[in-house]
Amino acid sequence: MTEDAASAPSAPADRIVTAAMLVIGDEILSGRTKDKNIGFVADRLTEIGIDLREVRIVPDDEAMIVEAVRALSARFDHVFTSGGIGPTHDDITADAIAVAFGVGIDHDPRAVEILKARLAGRAEINEARLRMARIPFGATLIETDNGMPGFTIGNVHVMAGVPAVLQSMMTVVCRTLEGGRRMLSETIDAHLGEGLIATPLGALQKAHPATVIGSYPYERDGRYATNVVVRARDAAILAAAVADVEAMLAEVRSRYP
């Protein structure tokens, strides 16, 4: 079954668009909170034809955030961050992003209006809540129906860490992005352990250099089995490799029934 998302936006023919993700937060590194955002961002980027090439998780530490943002934004087309944009003293992402880009940061009038509308009649605007309206100069807002906005500056998209809010922001950001040529993929259950298919599979990878063939072992009923995943950007190239993998698997199974 071809697994690409039929609903993704149309993509330029040949360009490969790359991305990195930067997860920010002490709580992920201490194990206290288990990340739920990496898998979501990975799925959405794959759907729209952007290759997620690296993920980093760093603590609430300005120097480490700045270093990671600079390294990743220089290297990839897009950087998606999660975490650290709330109202408390340990929410330092917006300030660190401003440092990374060498720009100022202050209460953004657009974000202050959103805050006012959100709190109207329910709670007071105080210094802490205003902190959430601090946006680096030159950024555009990522506005959702779900609370305060994130922002995009340069090629860096800054989003919340709470999964429901991140998901809203990611949906908004993805609408603005142009994907590259989507990676198509097909998964074949080998019904065989990796040890029996690894050598012929390696030969098939060499024979189909425009594909990426991955092998993912799993255990079922105490036996090792394998999912073979073939990926390519061209449907005909993908189909040819898949046909060869299936023929190889049928041959091996006939010898190890």
Add this chain to the structure above:
Amino acid sequence: MTEDAASAPSAPADRIVTAAMLVIGDEILSGRTKDKNIGFVADRLTEIGIDLREVRIVPDDEAMIVEAVRALSARFDHVFTSGGIGPTHDDITADAIAVAFGVGIDHDPRAVEILKARLAGRAEINEARLRMARIPFGATLIETDNGMPGFTIGNVHVMAGVPAVLQSMMTVVCRTLEGGRRMLSETIDAHLGEGLIATPLGALQKAHPATVIGSYPYERDGRYATNVVVRARDAAILAAAVADVEAMLAEVRSRYP
């Protein structure tokens, strides 16, 4: 409630021991597989008094693995890797680690014996399975009851990506490590949104510089609430900060009943 693990090994009085994790695998970055190992490694390291300071996820790409291993092993006391040590052509972690350390790699006689014992009477030793016995020169094996070994070279601990196997290897490795002074932590449910407590909480962070005070919002029954986590390596310092946080929260709650 103090959350540190009472069963962790005794630790030197003052040293802080740091670690990074490197997750290797195209399937995590494509979203096909959702990582289950980062949270496990984070929890185990926190238990034994090692601070996980950074995580990176990279694809099955030798240059990217080598670069990450070199950067992380130079910067932190330990590096834990997961993924890419199986028998197929896309399992390139062992070779990349050898390149990163500038050492050779070949079939390791100890690992070959383990492979023979494991396969005895059940399956043949073939070229692909022997690939799992390739170990960089100078490495020590991480032997478990659960299949082929991982290995440690320098300060890098190389483990499988399949969660059950990684967990066995991590348990074996942790027995050999000396933790630092454990980070103690206490979680207080504020029963208040972050916007009401952020300013006094920031002041308490300044007043207790030997602690790290984190604020983690969550939604319950449509209302935002907050867990405040106070961390410190000294029990008395932790207790003093916790008492001040609780007094502050009681005061705010009395104004917003």
